[in-house]
Amino acid sequence: MNLPNAENLIEKLKDKINEMIDDKTVLIGVQSGGELILERILPGLKNAVVTGSIDTSFYRDDFSSRGLKIKNKPSKINTEINGKHIILIDDVFSTGRTVRAAMNEIFDYGRPKKITLAVLINRNEQELPIVPQICIEKISLRKDQHLELILDENKKFTFQLKESHV
């Protein structure tokens, strides 16, 4: 199948985020895809914003079936988030479970005024009442297909489709 152009989606996401930010915004990238997107769009944002990144390993609801899988770095939220507007950025939204884990972790740092979820792609596989407010494209995939955002050696973003053989 034809996968969307990741660079175009990121550009559009940047424009949407630019419409929302002010001096009370904190941008948090979900590791690792969301963090890479955040690094890319940061220079093109109209306001200087505070950023962070989040690794949800310790908050996942599938720990008892999957165990601990840490591939990422520790979460980095070195800023006051009480009363702030957090824009949570991720590459692909599917079930909503990662976002739930991320929100639980965020609330262990403080009480934000608002959290907005911004993603490049929504796979339409929601299992929880969580929906991204900013979503650039919707695509439907089979359950065994895994969509991954890759940053290649020329610093270009592309999507890759991987199939898991269970």
Place this chain on the structure above:
Amino acid sequence: MFNPQLNNKGNLNHLLSIEGLSKEKIIQVLDTAESFLKIGERDVKKVPILRGKTVCNVFFENSTRTRTTFEIAAKRLSADVINLNVTTSSQSKGETILDTINNLIAMNADIFVVRHPSSGAAHFIASHVKPNIHIINAGDGNHSHPTQGLLDAFTIRKYKTNFNKLKVAIVGDILNSRVARSNIHALNILGVPEIRVIAPKTLLPYEIEKLGVHVFHDIDKGLKDADVIMMLRIQNERMDGIMLPSPEEYFKTYGLNQARLDLAKKDAIVMHPGPMNRGVEIDSAVADSEQSVILPQVTFGIAVRMAVMAILAGQHL
């Protein structure tokens, strides 16, 4: 070789000793601990992954620091914690170790942190429990204290970044020290090229060289150009005149003072597993000096124990 710590997928199911762990497994624990260290710096120092699990600290031998840091680690993972000081309870009434453990399993405990004066006690328990129960050795006789070995490796990596160029000196009662044995194994696995042990002959095990260490009886020679100095506690009960003449005499010949510390590299770090005897194995000023990382070791110990418990608890498939 049969390794009772690993399950049939080769994953860590118990932590019994450093021996038998691969370099990758040790690095996995250290990397995971790095993430848990950050949790300890937050206002809310708790994550939910062991919510609903029960951790039992079963101590057949006294300990304050190790038991407390295991307790804090388990609580920060949201587990429920039970502390059992067996020296003062059922064992004095004649109950066997396995009966004690089986009773706790019947109360639905999931992870056991065990300290016992006999070498091999944790192995023995691990070989008699169901696969979904995890045993962590918190010190068995003079055999092993694996979480201390891991937290010391974590500490060294924090200050020295790489293991592959270091000279590490371990000073004191090697003979009776499970900490020394765990550290020697961990440092060997992690690729430290030069491990030195410094002690009087009465406090060295027979054929210690076979573990790949260099033996020194003269502390001044042994500390020369060291990057890391690990001091060991001299237990008061060894001071009966057979092993050692007196605390004063020991301090004079093997105590770490500033002049001796100056023989090591300028940026050498001083470690101690605690509890330390100031004025016996270490001079008070050295223990409090800028080069001392003794208190960071305690902080790192919590993160490393969190990492071990989280990794084990995720392996019950």
